[in-house]
Amino acid sequence: MKVSTIVSALAFAGATVAAPNHKGKHLPTTKIANIEVVDTQLVRDAIAEVKKFIPLQPYLYNHVMRSWLFGAAAFNNNATLKASIDLEAHAIGTLMHDLGWDMRPNSPWVSKQHRFEVDGGAGALKFIQEHPTTKKCEWNELRLGWVYDAIALQAIADIPEFKSIQTQWMIKSVGFEFPGPRSPLIKNEDYDSILAEFPNDYLFRGTNATFTWMAATKPDAHYNTFIQDFGTAFVPGFNATGHRLFDVIQGGLAAEVAAHPSS
Numbered sequence: 001m002k003v004s005t006i007v008s009a010l011a012f013a014g015a016t017v018a019a020p021n022h023k024g025k026h027l028p029t030t031k032i033a034n035i036e037v038v039d040t041q042l043v044r045d046a047i048a049e050v051k052k053f054i055p056l057q058p059y060l061y062n063h064v065m066r067s068w069l070f071g072a073a074a075f076n077n078n079a080t081l082k083a084s085i086d087l088e089a090h091a092i093g094t095l096m097h098d099l100g101w102d103m104r105p106n107s108p109w110v111s112k113q114h115r116f117e118v119d120g121g122a123g124a125l126k127f128i129q130e131h132p133t134t135k136k137c138e139w140n141e142l143r144l145g146w147v148y149d150a151i152a153l154q155a156i157a158d159i160p161e162f163k164s165i166q167t168q169w170m171i172k173s174v175g176f177e178f179p180g181p182r183s184p185l186i187k188n189e190d191y192d193s194i195l196a197e198f199p200n201d202y203l204f205r206g207t208n209a210t211f212t213w214m215a216a217t218k219p220d221a222h223y224n225t226f227i228q229d230f231g232t233a234f235v236p237g238f239n240a241t242g243h244r245l246f247d248v249i250q251g252g253l254a255a256e257v258a259a260h261p262s263s
């Protein structure tokens with residue numbers, strides 16, 4: 001075998017071995033709200049899933065689409081950053097970060113026992129793993145972990161800080177939704193085209209209603225989380241006292257002092 005044949009055979013073998021993740025990989029793209037985004041069947045089907053929120057929670061569909069698109073716009077504005085991001089994982093982690101908000105009575109995502117972030121993380125994993133295009137060697141534990149961590153840790157301010165840049169950027173993309181001045185990481189024209197196609201006019205009223213619904217329908221899953229405060233404020237009969245970790249510690253403390261008074 002000639003050296004050149006060996007080299008090209010190796011190159012071919014290299015090309016067919018799946019990259020451990022999709023960082024910087026050239027995937028098909030399309031434009032949504034004039035923002036260039038990754039366009040795989042997995043991403044298309046994730047969009048189709050969150051579109052199902054529109055009849056009952058139109059604000060939720062717009063929120064997850066904006067979260068994804070704001071992140072994509074920030075990447076398009078910085079080639080160095082973009083090359084370090086797994087764009088498909090980012091799409092799934094942002095589009096599916098609020099599956100746990102699904103108020104449809106027959107929701108395939110919302111469990112009885114888990115807080116909403118865990119329902120979202122578990123739902124996104126299930127969606128990826130059951131998708132017909134998913135190959136185990138491509139969606140390995142690392143990539144699945146980025147998505148799960150971002151969704152599960154989305155509401156906890158500083159724990160994600162030392163996680164992978166992938167997880168951080170999924171959460172950061174959702175963070176562009178918070179009130180405040182426009183970020184310098186995103187071009188003004190991109191903000192304008194995203195907000196024109198996915199208006200932000202009801203998100204906080206929708207959030208207020210959704211978080212109150214979580215406290216009312218799944219109180220046990222949400223004690224010791226910020227959802228507890230919505231229960232205390234708005235749900236008649238909701239009483240967190242006795243369920244908080246604080247109460248557990250105080251109970252242990254009282255028992256310990258009684259058993260070992262002089263230690």
Ligand SMILES: *[C@@H]1O[C@H](CO)[C@@H](O)[C@H](O)[C@H]1NC(C)=O
Pocket residue numbers: 078079080081
């Ligand atoms: C682009 O992203 C890289 C990597 O995150 C960062 O170091 C750099 O400061 C960014 N450039 C600009 C102009 O924001």
Ligand SMILES: *[C@@H]1O[C@H](CO)[C@@H](O)[C@H](O)[C@H]1NC(C)=O
Pocket residue numbers: 205208209212234
């Ligand atoms: C927030 O939700 C609670 C419970 O549904 C409701 O009583 C309250 O009016 C809501 N606030 C606004 C400003 O919509």
Ligand SMILES: *[C@@H]1O[C@H](CO)[C@@H](O)[C@H](O)[C@H]1NC(C)=O
Pocket residue numbers: 239240241242
């Ligand atoms: C909440 O529950 C605790 C513990 O059962 C009880 O002591 C307290 O009175 C309750 N508070 C209200 C407002 O019902």
